[in-house]
Amino acid sequence: xxxxxESMSKVTMKDVASVMGVSVMTVSNAFNRPDQLSAxxxxxxxxxxxxxxxxxxxxxxxxxxxxxxxxxxxxxxxRLSYAFxxxxxxxxxxxxxxxxxxxxxxxxLLSVPVGDTDALEAxxxxxxxxxxxxxCDLPSIRQARQRRLPTVVCxxxxxAGSDLADVDHVVIDDHAAxxxxxxxxxxxxxxxxxxxxxxxxxxxxxxxERGPEAFGELLAHHDRxxxxxxxxxxIRGIVDGLDSPTSTIVTAGVNSRESGRRAGGHxxxxxxxxxxxxxxxxxxxxxxxxxxxxxxxEPGRDISVVGFDDLPMAADAGxxxxxxxxxxxxxxxxxxxxxxxxxxxxIVLPHELVVRASTQPAPH
Amino acid sequence: xxxxxESMSKVTMKDVASVMGVSVMTVSNAFNRPDQLSAxxxxxxxxxxxxxxxxxxxxxxxxxxxxxxxxxxxxxxxRLSYAFxxxxxxxxxxxxxxxxxxxxxxxxLLSVPVGDTDALEAxxxxxxxxxxxxxCDLPSIRQARQRRLPTVVCxxxxxAGSDLADVDHVVIDDHAAxxxxxxxxxxxxxxxxxxxxxxxxxxxxxxxERGPEAFGELLAHHDRxxxxxxxxxxIRGIVDGLDSPTSTIVTAGVNSRESGRRAGGHxxxxxxxxxxxxxxxxxxxxxxxxxxxxxxxEPGRDISVVGFDDLPMAADAGxxxxxxxxxxxxxxxxxxxxxxxxxxxxIVLPHELVVRASTQPAPH
DNA sequence: TTGTAGGCGTTATCAA
DNA sequence: TTGATAACGCCTACAA
Numbered sequence: 001x002x003x004x005x006e007s008m009s010k011v012t013m014k015d016v017a018s019v020m021g022v023s024v025m026t027v028s029n030a031f032n033r034p035d036q037l038s039a040x041x042x043x044x045x046x047x048x049x050x051x052x053x054x055x056x057x058x059x060x061x062x063x064x065x066x067x068x069x070x071x072x073x074x075x076x077x078x079r080l081s082y083a084f085x086x087x088x089x090x091x092x093x094x095x096x097x098x099x100x101x102x103x104x105x106x107x108x109l110l111s112v113p114v115g116d117t118d119a120l121e122a123x124x125x126x127x128x129x130x131x132x133x134x135x136c137d138l139p140s141i142r143q144a145r146q147r148r149l150p151t152v153v154c155x156x157x158x159x160a161g162s163d164l165a166d167v168d169h170v171v172i173d174d175h176a177a178x179x180x181x182x183x184x185x186x187x188x189x190x191x192x193x194x195x196x197x198x199x200x201x202x203x204x205x206x207x208x209e210r211g212p213e214a215f216g217e218l219l220a221h222h223d224r225x226x227x228x229x230x231x232x233x234x235i236r237g238i239v240d241g242l243d244s245p246t247s248t249i250v251t252a253g254v255n256s257r258e259s260g261r262r263a264g265g266h267x268x269x270x271x272x273x274x275x276x277x278x279x280x281x282x283x284x285x286x287x288x289x290x291x292x293x294x295x296x297x298e299p300g301r302d303i304s305v306v307g308f309d310d311l312p313m314a315a316d317a318g319x320x321x322x323x324x325x326x327x328x329x330x331x332x333x334x335x336x337x338x339x340x341x342x343x344x345x346x347i348v349l350p351h352e353l354v355v356r357a358s359t360q361p362a363p364h
Numbered sequence: 365x366x367x368x369x370e371s372m373s374k375v376t377m378k379d380v381a382s383v384m385g386v387s388v389m390t391v392s393n394a395f396n397r398p399d400q401l402s403a404x405x406x407x408x409x410x411x412x413x414x415x416x417x418x419x420x421x422x423x424x425x426x427x428x429x430x431x432x433x434x435x436x437x438x439x440x441x442x443r444l445s446y447a448f449x450x451x452x453x454x455x456x457x458x459x460x461x462x463x464x465x466x467x468x469x470x471x472x473l474l475s476v477p478v479g480d481t482d483a484l485e486a487x488x489x490x491x492x493x494x495x496x497x498x499x500c501d502l503p504s505i506r507q508a509r510q511r512r513l514p515t516v517v518c519x520x521x522x523x524a525g526s527d528l529a530d531v532d533h534v535v536i537d538d539h540a541a542x543x544x545x546x547x548x549x550x551x552x553x554x555x556x557x558x559x560x561x562x563x564x565x566x567x568x569x570x571x572x573e574r575g576p577e578a579f580g581e582l583l584a585h586h587d588r589x590x591x592x593x594x595x596x597x598x599i600r601g602i603v604d605g606l607d608s609p610t611s612t613i614v615t616a617g618v619n620s621r622e623s624g625r626r627a628g629g630h631x632x633x634x635x636x637x638x639x640x641x642x643x644x645x646x647x648x649x650x651x652x653x654x655x656x657x658x659x660x661x662e663p664g665r666d667i668s669v670v671g672f673d674d675l676p677m678a679a680d681a682g683x684x685x686x687x688x689x690x691x692x693x694x695x696x697x698x699x700x701x702x703x704x705x706x707x708x709x710x711i712v713l714p715h716e717l718v719v720r721a722s723t724q725p726a727p728h
Numbered sequence: 729t730t731g732t733a734g735g736c737g738t739t740a741t742c743a744a
Numbered sequence: 745t746t747g748a749t750a751a752c753g754c755c756t757a758c759a760a
Binding site for chain 2: 050053055056057058059060061062063064067069070071079080081083084085090091093094095098100101104106107108109110111118119122124125126127128146147148149
C-alpha cells in the first residue's frame with residue numbers, strides 16, 4: 001500500500017526531508033522538538049516517515065553527536081549467568097539499578113572473564129558513560145580507566161597494581177572483617193580451622209587442601225593476584241585473627257551453594273575434621289551446612305561455621321557471618337557514577353560480625 | 365611528566381596523528397589492525413596516545429560507522445529491581461545471557477514501566493541491534509518494531525493489537541495451560557475457586573475481589589489490555605477449564621511471594637473459604653502457602669493450591685503447577701535475535717501440568 | 729517557523 | 745606500509 005517503499009538501503013532523515021519537501025532539521029525537530037514546528041506539519045512528517053519505513057533518529061549517530069550514551073556498564077569477572085544466580089550479585093544489581101533507573105539511565109551488562117582478551121576488547125567498544133565493577137579483574141579496571149570513563153569498583157584491588165590506588169571505590173574493610181571472624185573463633189577456643197574459598201588457587205582443583213606451610217606462598221600470591229582481592233584480604237584477616245598457623249585452605253571451585261556442598265563433603269569425609277569452618281561467602285557456608293546436615297551433623301554443635309555477607313537466608317539458617325551493606329554498596333556505586341562531583345569517592349562502609357547459633361565454643 | 369597534556373577538550377585520533385606526524389588512518393590501524401603497520405610504529409603510537417590522554421577509539425563513532433552496537437536490549441515492564449529479584453526473571457535472563465555471551469554480545473537492560481513515556485523515549489534512543497521482551501507492554505513492542513529492530517517477545521500479545529500478530533515470539537500456550545489447571549481442579553471436584561493474580565485490574569487495590577459477575581467485563585478488558593497478556597490468557601483458560609462461573613479473582617498487586625502472602629491472608633480470613641486457589645505464578649502460590657501455614661492450614665488437605673512456572677522451589681514445596689521451559693524461552697529468544705534467518709520465528713513451546721501434593725480432591 | 733552549514737570521531741576504499 | 749577522501753546520520757549554532 002505504501003507508495004514510497006524504498007527498495008533498498010536504510011531510509012534516513014534526508015530521505016524523509018526531501019520527500020516531504022522540508023529541511024532535514026524540520027524532520028529532526030518533528031521527532032525531538034515538537035514545539036519547534038506546527039503540530040500539523042509534525043503529524044504529517046511523522047506519518048510519512050512511518051510510511052517510508054524510516055526507523056527514527058539513529059541511536060549511534062545521536063550518541064556521537066551528544067557525546068553520551070546514557071548507559072552505564074557493569075563489569076563482571078564471571079559469566080553473566082552467575083550474575084543472575086548469585087544472591088549477593090542480584091542484591092547489588094537491584095540497588096544499583098534502582099538508582100540508575102531513577103535517573104533514567106540504562107544498564108549495560110558486560111562479562112569480562114579473567115584472561116578473556118576478546119571480552120576486554122568488547123569493554124573498549126561499549127558505549128557507556130561510566131563503568132562499575134562489582135567483581136572484576138585488574139585488566140578490566142585498567143581498560144575502563146584508560147578510556148577515561150568514570151570507574152567505580154566494589155572490591156578494593158589491594159596490594160596489586162599501585163596504579164589503581166586512586167580508583168573510586170565503595171568497599172568494606174575485608175581484612176578487618178576477616179580478623180573479626182578469626183578473633184571470634186579464637187575466643188571460642190577454636191584452633192583447628194578450615195577456610196573454604198571459592199577460587200582455584202593456581203591449578204588446584206576442587207577440594208584441594210593447602211596446609212599452613214603454603215600460607216606464605218598464598219599470601220605472597222595475594223599481592224600479585226589479578227582478582228579476588230576481597231577474598232584474599234579476608235583470608236589474610238582470618239589467619240591474623242586466629243593468630244595460629246594451624247588453618248587449612250580448601251578450594252571449592254566456584255562461589256555457589258552446590259560447590260560449597262561438594263567441597264564440604266571433602267572436608268567432612270577426611271580423617272581429621274576441623275572444629276570450625278570459615279567460608280568466604282554465605283553461599284559457600286550454606287552449602288557446607290547442607291553437607292553437614294546430610295551427614296547428621298549440626299552446625300555449632302558439631303562444627304562451628306561462619307560465612308560472609310549476611311544474606312537474608314543466613315539469618316534463617318542461624319549462620320554466624322559478617323554483615324556487609326550490599327544494597328548500600330550498589331546504591332553508592334551508582335551515585336558516584338552519576339555524579340562525578342560527589343565526594344568522597346573512596347568509601348569504606350562498616351561491617352559487623354553477626355553471631356548466631358552456628359558458632360559455639362570449641363569442644364573440650 | 366607528559367609533555368603534551370591537552371589542557372581542554374577531548375583528545376582525538378586526529379590529535380594523536382598530527383603529533384605523531386602520521387595519518388589518522390594509521391592511528392586507527394594501530395588500535396584495530398595491528399597487521400596493517402609495523403610493530404615499531406604501532407608501539408610508538410599507542411604509547412604516545414596513552415601519554416596524550418587519548419581514550420581510544422570512541423565507541424559511539426565506531427558504532428555509527430559500523431552500523432551496529434553489538435548489544436541487545438532486554439525490555440521489562442517492571443522496575444529493574446524486579447528483574448533481579450524474581451526467580452522466573454533471573455532464570456530467563458541467565459539463559460538469554462548465556463547465548464548472547466557466547467556470541468560476544470552485551471546486554472542492555474531497559475525498564476519501560478507501563479505508561480512511562482520517558483522510558484519509551486529511552487528505548488528509542490538505546491543503541492541496540494535487537495530487542496527482547498520478557499514481559500512488556502504493547503507500546504514497547506511497537507516502539508522497537510518502529511525502529512525496525514529485530515524484536516522477540518516471550519508472552520504473546522494476544523487479542524490486542526492486530527498490528528502485532530506477526531511479531532517474533534517464544535511462548536507457551538497460556539490459555540491451554542490455564543485450561544489444564546481448570547480441568548484438573550474440576551476433575552478433583554472443586555467448584556469454588558479463587559484465582560490469585562498479580563496485577564491491579566483498573567483501580568483495584570490489593571486483595572480486592574471480583575466475583576463471577578465481573579468476568580465478562582474482565583475478559584473483554586483482556587482484549588484491550590496493554591500488558592499481562594499471558595496472565596489474562598491463563599485466567600480465561602482456568603475459567604474455561606473449570607467450566608463453572610463460581611470463581612473469584614483476587615488481585616495481589618505485584619508478583620512476589622510477599623504479595624501472595626498478604627493477598628492470601630485476605631482470602632483466608634474472609635468468611636467463606638474456597639476449596640482451591642490458583643495463582644498465576646509459583647511465586648504468588650508459594651506466598652499463599654505461607655499464609656496458609658501461618659494459619660495452621662495444610663496445602664492440599666485444607667485448600668488445594670496451584671501455581672504456574674514450576675520454579676525449582678515449587679517442587680520442594682510440593683506445589684502442583686504448570687511447568688514451562690523458562691531457560692528454553694530465554695535461549696531461543698536470544699538465538700532468534702542473533703540469527704535473523706533462523707526459522708521458525710514464532711515458537712510455541714510445550715507446557716505440562718505437574719501434579720503434586722498441593723492438589724487433592726475437594727472435600728465432601 | 730523553517731533552512732544552511734559544519735562537525736561529532738571513526739573507518740572502508742582506493743591510491744601511492 | 746601508509747595516506748587522502750568520503751561517508752556514517754545526526755543536531756547545535758546561526759541565519760532568514
